[in-house]
Amino acid sequence: MPTPRIVIVGGGAGGLALATRLGHTLGKRKRAEIVLLDRDTTHVWKPLLHELATGVLNSSMDEVDLRGHSSAHFYRYQRGSLTGINREQQTLQLAPIHDEDGQEVLPARELAYDYLVMALGSVSNDFGTPGVTEHCHFIDSPEQAKAFQRDMINTFLRYTDPNLRQHAQLTIGIVGGGATGVELAAELFDASRMLNAYGVTAEDHQTISVHLIEAAPRLLPGLSERISQTVKTELESLGVTVHTDTAIKEAQAHQLITGGDEVIKTDINVWAAGIKAPPFLAGLGLTTNKKNQIEVNRTLQSVDDEKVFALGDCASCPMGEDSTVPPRAQAAHQQAKLLAKNLVNQLEGKPLADFRYRDHGSLVSLARFDAVGNLMRSSASKGLFLEGWLARQAYASLYRMHQLSIHGAPKTGLAWLVDKLNRYLKPRMKLH
Ligand SMILES: Cc1cc2nc3c(=O)[nH]c(=O)nc-3n(C[C@H](O)[C@H](O)[C@H](O)COP(=O)(O)OP(=O)(O)OC[C@H]3O[C@@H](n4cnc5c(N)ncnc54)[C@H](O)[C@@H]3O)c2cc1C
Numbered sequence: 001m002p003t004p005r006i007v008i009v010g011g012g013a014g015g016l017a018l019a020t021r022l023g024h025t026l027g028k029r030k031r032a033e034i035v036l037l038d039r040d041t042t043h044v045w046k047p048l049l050h051e052l053a054t055g056v057l058n059s060s061m062d063e064v065d066l067r068g069h070s071s072a073h074f075y076r077y078q079r080g081s082l083t084g085i086n087r088e089q090q091t092l093q094l095a096p097i098h099d100e101d102g103q104e105v106l107p108a109r110e111l112a113y114d115y116l117v118m119a120l121g122s123v124s125n126d127f128g129t130p131g132v133t134e135h136c137h138f139i140d141s142p143e144q145a146k147a148f149q150r151d152m153i154n155t156f157l158r159y160t161d162p163n164l165r166q167h168a169q170l171t172i173g174i175v176g177g178g179a180t181g182v183e184l185a186a187e188l189f190d191a192s193r194m195l196n197a198y199g200v201t202a203e204d205h206q207t208i209s210v211h212l213i214e215a216a217p218r219l220l221p222g223l224s225e226r227i228s229q230t231v232k233t234e235l236e237s238l239g240v241t242v243h244t245d246t247a248i249k250e251a252q253a254h255q256l257i258t259g260g261d262e263v264i265k266t267d268i269n270v271w272a273a274g275i276k277a278p279p280f281l282a283g284l285g286l287t288t289n290k291k292n293q294i295e296v297n298r299t300l301q302s303v304d305d306e307k308v309f310a311l312g313d314c315a316s317c318p319m320g321e322d323s324t325v326p327p328r329a330q331a332a333h334q335q336a337k338l339l340a341k342n343l344v345n346q347l348e349g350k351p352l353a354d355f356r357y358r359d360h361g362s363l364v365s366l367a368r369f370d371a372v373g374n375l376m377r378s379s380a381s382k383g384l385f386l387e388g389w390l391a392r393q394a395y396a397s398l399y400r401m402h403q404l405s406i407h408g409a410p411k412t413g414l415a416w417l418v419d420k421l422n423r424y425l426k427p428r429m430k431l432h
Contacts, residue, residue: 003031004033004114005114006022006033006035006114006116006343007036007037008034008036008117008119009118009120010312011043011066011077012119013121014119014333015036015117015119015336016069016406017405017406018117018119018311018340019034020073020075020406022034022343023073024074026347028074034074034076035076036066036070036075036077037082037092037094038066038077038080039079040066040141041067042064042066042142043066043069043406044142045399047329047399048062049140049141049145050180050183052145052146052149053139053184054149054187054191055149055191056187056191056194056367064406069406073406078111079097080106083095083108085286085308087285087305090114090307091112092111093108093110094111095108096108115307115309115343116308117311117339117343118294119310119332120278120281120314121278121314122275122276122277122313123138123277124138124139124272124275124276125275125291127274129249130249130250132251132271134253135251136175136270136271137269137270137271138270138272139270148270151268152172152188152268156195156207159207160201169209170267170268171208171209171265171266171267171268172208172267172268173210173211173264174210175248175251175270175271175272175273176213177212177213177214177216177219177220177244178214178222181214181272181273182220183364183366183367186365186367187367189208189239189369192208209239210239210240210241212242212243213243213258213264214244215247215248215273216245219231219232219244222362226385227364231364231372234366234369234370238366243258243264246259246262251269254266254267275291276292276293277292277293277314281293281294281314288316293314293316294315296309296310296315296317297318298354299355300335300339311332311335312327312331312332315335317355325357330360333401334355336405338355360376363395363398371391371395373386373391373394374386403415
């Protein structure tokens, strides 16, 4: 019997953890061929993107080279961007690959699968708001995060021109007061202090002003009132102007227009107001919801095709009576863990287990200044409120847990040590 091929599309928080596990359980013993397809050649854990956007994170130290990783973990990495699926033939259509000059490196091609796992993540949802695509940055991928950083540093540099000194405050408008917007706002103040220390910004000016704009009555509407209030107080003490109950109806060059026709002048706009799955998923012939997420049942199989699975942000998986699993890294990790077992069961003809989401709590990082959140002991409990040093350690441990799932304990320990050493050896901020 030929070796079955399991193709995982997307090497992000969930997909890379799954490829690693399946590589060791099935790939190593040649019970299945595990193929990881990703449009990028490297992996950066998405919750770190706001740090990459401000330069606080040096991506070259935290990115994982997928080809190198695959050979160490018994799966095969293939570079490619998924554009379509032929479910009858069980093939995937991949877009051509071009080099930096637009020359074709590889033509459009096909990849066959026996089982398919969709783990393509999500993109920011602009809800059709005019001007957002043209005039706002998104922080959905490492490239977008780096593009924001370039824009931020160039704008800061422009303001060192003595003729512009009277306007020497860089104003950033962030639309969306969820975790991404909140964490980015705090990180920007840390970055501006470092830029000042490195001489990029003028010493005699308060260099940054941030507007954080949320349509709901409070920041972090998905989290408890106490976390939301603590975060607001902390941000305001840093100097962030928080606008709640404020929807943005249009983005323009250097300004945001609110539903009440107020004009918020900005130098740079960032859009971080909710997520949706990549729009092309809605045209694949699989049932999707309004956010383009693939509808799966509790075994994470598509409701249309038992050979197609989906996990993480691109999947809509039922939870309880009338809700779905939230788009979070911890959900993607838990789903990867279950799917690693279910795919083995599938090959062995055994029944598949149902996914049950366990909310371990939420932590929000306010850069070096603070962290706030709660840890849950059970889904029914209210959770233990955390703030300060303990919350910062708990927040940092989330990334270490991801590293553990893709590198194992010895390498994660070494990575921790290297990080500590680099604090002394390297500048804290990447400026190019
Ligand atoms: C700034 C920020 C902070 C966050 N903080 C937290 C947090 O503190 N806690 C938490 O739980 N969650 C957090 N999240 C959410 C979390 O990052 C996501 O829920 C999680 O990464 C989803 O994992 P995933 O595997 O579904 O997708 P991703 O991790 O996004 O991975 C998707 C992968 O698919 C690839 N891909 C996309 N399209 C294609 C294509 N067409 N063809 C091939 N490959 C493709 C991408 O290159 C990527 O590698 C944060 C998100 C952001 C942006």
